[in-house]
Amino acid sequence: MINSDMLSFGKERSAIRELFEKGKELKQKYGAENVYDFSIGNPSILPPRELSDTVKNLFMVSKIVDVKGKNGVDVEIESPNPNYQYRKLSTNDLHGYTSAQGDEEVRGAVANYINEKYSVSLDKNLIYMTCGAAAGLAITLKALISDPNDEIIVFAPYFPEYKVFIENAGGKCVPCIPNFNNFYPDLIDLEEIVNENTRAVIINSPNNPTGVVLDDKIVTKISEILDKKQKEFNHPIYLISDEPYRELIYNDNKPFTFFTKFYDNSIINYSFSKVVSIPGERIGYVVVNPKAENAIDLYYAICGAGRASGYVCAPSLFQFIIPHIINKKSDFSIYKNNVKYLYEELSNIGYECIYPDGAFYLFVKALCPDDKEFSKKALDYNLLIVPSTSFGVSGYFRISYCVKEDVIKNSIVKFKELYNYYKNK
Ligand SMILES: Cc1ncc(COP(=O)(O)O)c(C=O)c1O
Helix, strand or coil: CCCHHHHHHHHCCCHHHHHHHHHHHHHHHHCHHHCEECCCCCCCCCCCHHHHHHHHHHCCEEEECCCCCCCCEEECCCCCCCCCCCCCEEHHHHHCCCCCCCCHHHHHHHHHHHHHHHCCCCCHHHEEEECHHHHHHHHHHHHHCCCCCCEEEEECCCCCHHHHHHHHCCCEEEEECECCCCCCECHHHHHHHCCCCEEEEEECCCCCCCCCCCCHHHHHHHHHHHHHHHHHHCCCCEEEEECCCCCCECCCCCCCCCHHHCCCCEEEEEECCCCCCCHHHCCEEEEECCCCCCHHHHHHHHHHHHHHHCCCCCCHHHHHHHHHHCCCCCCCHHHHHHHHHHHHHHHHHCCCECCCCECCEEEEECCCCCHHHHHHHHHCCCEECEEHHHHCCCCEEEEECCCCHHHHHHHHHHHHHHHHHHHCC
16 A cells, blocks of 8 residues: 555645746747746855855865775865864765754854854754755654644645645644735634644745745734743643744844744744755754753654654755855845746736745736636746645745846746736737
8 A cells, every 4th residue: 555645745745846846848940049937946146155165175185094094084174264164074974974953063153153143042052954844844844843733833835845744744734824915914804713732823024926025014913822822721832943044134123023033932943945056955943942842852752753753863965054054044035036026027017926035936816716717828938836725825826036147138028928828818
């Protein structure tokens, strides 16, 4: 027998991945320059140069240990980050296992960086290095869900994999509706849907797919509601802050809200995929707020979920690279220009969307109620855009604008043709 849930997760690929594959097919048929692929959040800009410096240093053999010179080298890392010098590593260290939860010195560097930057007091012993944010979410949810009635609230529109990870962990995904004028969560709905089965709420700011950044005011209100509800139901309701776009904010008036400052029962899930443009390297971390109820047991449960899921020892090489580049980010000015241009051009044509403050997505109103039909029609114009039903709301589509500038520029005429098709229908 094959597990039918896994079979359907595998067979029914996400709409994003489906379009990504379709894009490859269209590019072969029409030439890459004639296809406008806005499907996936794959960064188009270079990682910071300190990344390649570190990689280069790591592989610069400083001393041959094996006198016969066959194998075995010591590795010296010349750190481009003046605040951080690492202990000497051997090649075996670089490619070997670290502790299941990640190398202690790496976790220490992560904790120091966050504590200094956000004035908090996180503990390296409550950090678990992961294969990106996806693995972090999967094991955190596995650690929290223990009964088929357990519910996890997600704020719509939400990253589609949340539902997959929640269901895989054996729980129910319960969406909270947004206010459509600003895509902040509808707090009246939140109050209504939190119940005795609620185990956690996932929050994602800057948001995929809207680019919305939540401000202190709304985060305070969400925290107050959850606090009231956990007292009412007499058990913790954890807030999982999914932050792969934490440093990707364009609006200086909307600084990132660090959630552990607002709510004790919080868990942070971070990834380096987007901020330093390395999604294929699969590196991130989960950190439990030391002030969370049962923080140590919660951390052990996350370690246990990592162990049970086979997510032990995130890629060692990239663990060792992280401390050297932790205070660096890619140059986001291209994304900033892309979104400004795209927003202005689409608005001039007649499309409706709100201006995003962060991430690299634009969430636009579809020109017909059925967003899947709209996304399918867009393929006739070689435009690959993701229908919003995948994110738990209908009637919109998502554009990933982390693409080369000329893809954006050349796509405008296609968006206009698509608009005219619907207006003249
Ligand atoms: C909101 C959100 N969470 C998690 C992830 C997964 O990130 P990673 O590639 O680091 O696993 C993504 C990826 O696009 C995302 O947009």
